Amino acid sequence: MSIYRRNYKWIRTLSPFQLIALFYLFAVTIATILLSLPIAYEPGVDIPFIDTLFVAVSAVSVTGLTPVSIPETFSIVGYFMIALMLQFGGIGIMTLGTIIWIVLGKKIGLRERQLIMTDQNQSNFSGIVRLVLQIVLLVLLIEFIGFLILGTYFLQYYEAGEAYLQGFFGAVSAMTNGGFDITGASLIPFQDDYFVQFINMMLIIAGAIGFPVLIEVKQYLFESGERTRFSLFAKLTTITFFALIVLGAVMIVFLEFNHFFEGRSWHEIIFYALFQSVTTRSGGLSTMDVSQFTEQTHLFMSSLMFIGASPSSVGGGIRTTTFALVVIFILTFARGKGSIRIFRREVHNEDLNRAVVVTLMAVLTVFFSVLVVSIVEPFSMSEILFEICSAFGTVGLSLGITSELTTFTKLLLMGLMFIGRIGILTFLFSFKKEKKKGNYHYPKERVIIG
Amino acid sequence: MSIYRRNYKWIRTLSPFQLIALFYLFAVTIATILLSLPIAYEPGVDIPFIDTLFVAVSAVSVTGLTPVSIPETFSIVGYFMIALMLQFGGIGIMTLGTIIWIVLGKKIGLRERQLIMTDQNQSNFSGIVRLVLQIVLLVLLIEFIGFLILGTYFLQYYEAGEAYLQGFFGAVSAMTNGGFDITGASLIPFQDDYFVQFINMMLIIAGAIGFPVLIEVKQYLFESGERTRFSLFAKLTTITFFALIVLGAVMIVFLEFNHFFEGRSWHEIIFYALFQSVTTRSGGLSTMDVSQFTEQTHLFMSSLMFIGASPSSVGGGIRTTTFALVVIFILTFARGKGSIRIFRREVHNEDLNRAVVVTLMAVLTVFFSVLVVSIVEPFSMSEILFEICSAFGTVGLSLGITSELTTFTKLLLMGLMFIGRIGILTFLFSFKKEKKKGNYHYPKERVIIG
Ligand SMILES: [K+]
Numbered sequence: 025m026s027i028y029r030r031n032y033k034w035i036r037t038l039s040p041f042q043l044i045a046l047f048y049l050f051a052v053t054i055a056t057i058l059l060s061l062p063i064a065y066e067p068g069v070d071i072p073f074i075d076t077l078f079v080a081v082s083a084v085s086v087t088g089l090t091p092v093s094i095p096e097t098f099s100i101v102g103y104f105m106i107a108l109m110l111q112f113g114g115i116g117i118m119t120l121g122t123i124i125w126i127v128l129g130k131k132i133g134l135r136e137r138q139l140i141m142t143d144q145n146q147s148n149f150s151g152i153v154r155l156v157l158q159i160v161l162l163v164l165l166i167e168f169i170g171f172l173i174l175g176t177y178f179l180q181y182y183e184a185g186e187a188y189l190q191g192f193f194g195a196v197s198a199m200t201n202g203g204f205d206i207t208g209a210s211l212i213p214f215q216d217d218y219f220v221q222f223i224n225m226m227l228i229i230a231g232a233i234g235f236p237v238l239i240e241v242k243q244y245l246f247e248s249g250e251r252t253r254f255s256l257f258a259k260l261t262t263i264t265f266f267a268l269i270v271l272g273a274v275m276i277v278f279l280e281f282n283h284f285f286e287g288r289s290w291h292e293i294i295f296y297a298l299f300q301s302v303t304t305r306s307g308g309l310s311t312m313d314v315s316q317f318t319e320q321t322h323l324f325m326s327s328l329m330f331i332g333a334s335p336s337s338v339g340g341g342i343r344t345t346t347f348a349l350v351v352i353f354i355l356t357f358a359r360g361k362g363s364i365r366i367f368r369r370e371v372h373n374e375d376l377n378r379a380v381v382v383t384l385m386a387v388l389t390v391f392f393s394v395l396v397v398s399i400v401e402p403f404s405m406s407e408i409l410f411e412i413c414s415a416f417g418t419v420g421l422s423l424g425i426t427s428e429l430t431t432f433t434k435l436l437l438m439g440l441m442f443i444g445r446i447g448i449l450t451f452l453f454s455f456k457k458e459k460k461k462g463n464y465h466y467p468k469e470r471v472i473i474g
Numbered sequence: 475m476s477i478y479r480r481n482y483k484w485i486r487t488l489s490p491f492q493l494i495a496l497f498y499l500f501a502v503t504i505a506t507i508l509l510s511l512p513i514a515y516e517p518g519v520d521i522p523f524i525d526t527l528f529v530a531v532s533a534v535s536v537t538g539l540t541p542v543s544i545p546e547t548f549s550i551v552g553y554f555m556i557a558l559m560l561q562f563g564g565i566g567i568m569t570l571g572t573i574i575w576i577v578l579g580k581k582i583g584l585r586e587r588q589l590i591m592t593d594q595n596q597s598n599f600s601g602i603v604r605l606v607l608q609i610v611l612l613v614l615l616i617e618f619i620g621f622l623i624l625g626t627y628f629l630q631y632y633e634a635g636e637a638y639l640q641g642f643f644g645a646v647s648a649m650t651n652g653g654f655d656i657t658g659a660s661l662i663p664f665q666d667d668y669f670v671q672f673i674n675m676m677l678i679i680a681g682a683i684g685f686p687v688l689i690e691v692k693q694y695l696f697e698s699g700e701r702t703r704f705s706l707f708a709k710l711t712t713i714t715f716f717a718l719i720v721l722g723a724v725m726i727v728f729l730e731f732n733h734f735f736e737g738r739s740w741h742e743i744i745f746y747a748l749f750q751s752v753t754t755r756s757g758g759l760s761t762m763d764v765s766q767f768t769e770q771t772h773l774f775m776s777s778l779m780f781i782g783a784s785p786s787s788v789g790g791g792i793r794t795t796t797f798a799l800v801v802i803f804i805l806t807f808a809r810g811k812g813s814i815r816i817f818r819r820e821v822h823n824e825d826l827n828r829a830v831v832v833t834l835m836a837v838l839t840v841f842f843s844v845l846v847v848s849i850v851e852p853f854s855m856s857e858i859l860f861e862i863c864s865a866f867g868t869v870g871l872s873l874g875i876t877s878e879l880t881t882f883t884k885l886l887l888m889g890l891m892f893i894g895r896i897g898i899l900t901f902l903f904s905f906k907k908e909k910k911k912g913n914y915h916y917p918k919e920r921v922i923i924g
């Protein structure tokens with residue numbers, strides 16, 4: 025007993041944030057080991073270790089950036105390994121960890137609940153276990169429906185086995201916002217098939233809009249019980265989410281009207297713009313070679329990827345809520361109001377501080393990443409910015425430079441995918457000792473601000 | 475009497491912020507009219523109105539960006555006009571306005587004091603009038619000393635009249651951080667003359683470090699009275715100011731070691747790096763063609779110009795204090811502390827909010843400016859970013875694209891110089907109605923942050 029306690033003592037001294045970072049690192053290690061098995065590869069294919077590690081990090085963080093072509097490199101066994109990593113990375117290692125605990129019949133204690141709470145960013149403890157089950161079942165259900173629809177529909181393109189394999193991998197990759205493809209060219213083969221694009225957009229949105237929103241929508245639709253009011257969080261994140269998609273599509277149309285969209289029909293323009301806007305939320309799949317867009321569109325898409333998906337989703341970036349709070353904060357401040365109110369609710373100062381810190385840290389991180397990478401790589405600033413925002417937002421779009429990057433840049437991108445996925449706050453707090461509140465105060469003194 | 479009151483009623487409804495914006499616009503108008511006089515030009519020279527307006531805005535905002543060569547375009551009368559605009563723009567139109575009031579024997583009322591307070595960002599009302607006098611006298615004294623030293627020293631380069639003209643314009647341009655030159659090539663003619671460079675750096679620093687710091691240093695040195703403690707503001711801004719200069723110089727050496735600095739002596743490297751770092755605080759003069767630096771150095775210098783000078787100085791940007799508070803805010807938050815303490819003083823939450831809003835607004839402004847300008851201009855992203863940060867920081871450095879810009883971009887840069895000089899907060903608040911505090915509160919609800 026005393027040996028047991030001593031062995032696990034160091035785990036008990038870790039904060040939930042540190043444990044989450046640790047579990048993700050553990051998942052990456054397992055994923056790397058799996059992808060080191062020869063059975064994962066096409067016969068005769070061998071890739072450098074750095075690329076194996078890169079694909080493992082990219083899969084666990086559901087980013088989708090890859091220096092190698094998945095169908096040319098990996099076997100069908102490899103496909104299933106990657107799909108499994110996307111599931112674990114997407115739904116959240118913590119969530120699945122809890123499932124295992126439930127399955128093993130163990131009671132979930134406060135510490136474990138706290139862990140899930142931090143990973144999925146849930147603010148209230150109660151109903152966490154039920155929530156986790158709901159999330160996993162919901163995701164699996166949506167994926168299964170996606171698999172059936174896509175697989176069956178693909179029978180017109182492929183023979184049966186290949187059709188359902190493509191349907192399976194496609195549904196998992198879209199729903200987890202994994203961004204990987206086994207077509208060899210993302211969704212470009214389906215650039216004229218609006219049905220495939222529509223299903224993929226629905227799956228990407230379902231994954232990126234945030235689990236709490238899915239749960240609340242489900243409760244609203246199927247449970248006519250006491251809870252009919254949508255939470256402040258659900259309203260704020262959903263409005264921001266769709267506002268960003270519309271804004272993104274409109275801007276892409278505006279910026280590409282005389283370039284990529286020249287001579288195209290209105291429905292082509294709408295679908296190209298809409299899909300490429302949706303995919304910057306964190307999907308990473310694309311229906312065209314995004315490097316064909318202009319530099320301005322790349323810059324704008326970089327900012328969309330930087331914002332990323334909703335919190336408690338399969339996406340990354342600073343998150344839609346963070347962006348919304350920062351915008352509201354600026355507007356409220358400019359109008360000289362003291363407290364921040366949205367939908368007749370007051371926002372906590374602490375949440376505001378978090379949003380601001382996340383945004384400023386992210387800006388600094390991206391800026392210095394671009395600076396450092398531009399020293400070692402021959403690519404243009406906007407190509408580098410695009411790749412870095414794609415990694416930080418765990419999006420997975422690329423202007424085609426991933427395979428040509430140096431080992432240094434690949435390592436840096438892995439770090440960004442990791443930070444983007446676990447969130448800058450978790451990353452920051454994973455270095456932190458347990459919080460000690462200072463009880464003494466110094467005298468206040470004003471400071472002049474620009 | 476009733477007519478008098480009716481006529482000025484609208485002025486009384488303006489906030490101090492609105493009045494400052496209005497006065498700056500007024501100064502630009504006067505400057506444009508002055509620069510429209512043929513006597514300001516070299517014989518036979520005629521420039522488009524947009525360029526006249528650009529030089530006027532650039533001079534009043536002490537930026538130094540110009541689409542035309544000053545010595546090739548303007549006459550000696552024009553030089554003196556520009557020097558006068560730099561004085562008014564540098565020391566602050568409000569400050570000089572007050573001087574005029576004092577000279578005219580009028581008593582300075584609360585409203586006027588408030589005006590100066592906002593322009594020079596002073597937090598306490600008392601001693602404002604004395605302060606203004608001190609500032610103006612100090613600036614004129616430093617400029618006069620600079621003029622004597624530079625003019626006399628220049629006798630080895632020019633004949634007497636030209637030497638003292640160069641000395642006069644050079645001292646005014648350096649001390650007000652105007653960044654204009656009448657050599658035709660900034661300080662490049664003096665790239666081997668470390669004495670001229672040293673004097674110019676001292677003048678630039680004196681102008682950019684902030685008037686309150688100058689006043690406190692003067693009090694510390696010459697008045698052995700009660701006030702010996704430096705204010706929190708003076709300590710914070712001075713440390714940040716010099717830290718940025720050292721960081722900038724070190725980074726320039728690091729980034730250019732195998733490029734621009736290859737084969738140069740250690741003293742050349744030190745002076746080139748130090749001068750080009752100092753000048754990004756807001757000076758705008760340079761001892762070399764900065765376009766010879768690498769793209770990485772341009773990116774880094776853009777971020778330095780974005781930060782800009784100290785508040786209550788002749789510079790622009792988000793200001794050093796803002797940057798320092800944001801950095802301290804992030805660090806304090808990461809360490810989980812509740813209140814922000816520096817030098818045994820607690821920082822007001824309101825100041826923190828201001829710093830954060832200024833920074834975020836500035837990031838958004840620069841980002842969208844780069845996006846918009848890159849649509850209409852053929853230049854690279856980093857050239858455009860450099861020009862935009864130079865305008866926003868009222869620095870005046872350029873990679874040589876200013877004269878080739880479209881009218882649209884010139885207008886946008888004028889806007890940025892204006893915003894950079896009056897400060898984003900003043901700009902924001904110039905749209906604001908008088909502050910009404912909301913006394914009711916909505917129930918608080920937590921929001922999930924990334
Ligand atoms: K992705």
Ligand SMILES: [K+]
Binds near residue numbers: 651652869
């Ligand atoms: K300047």
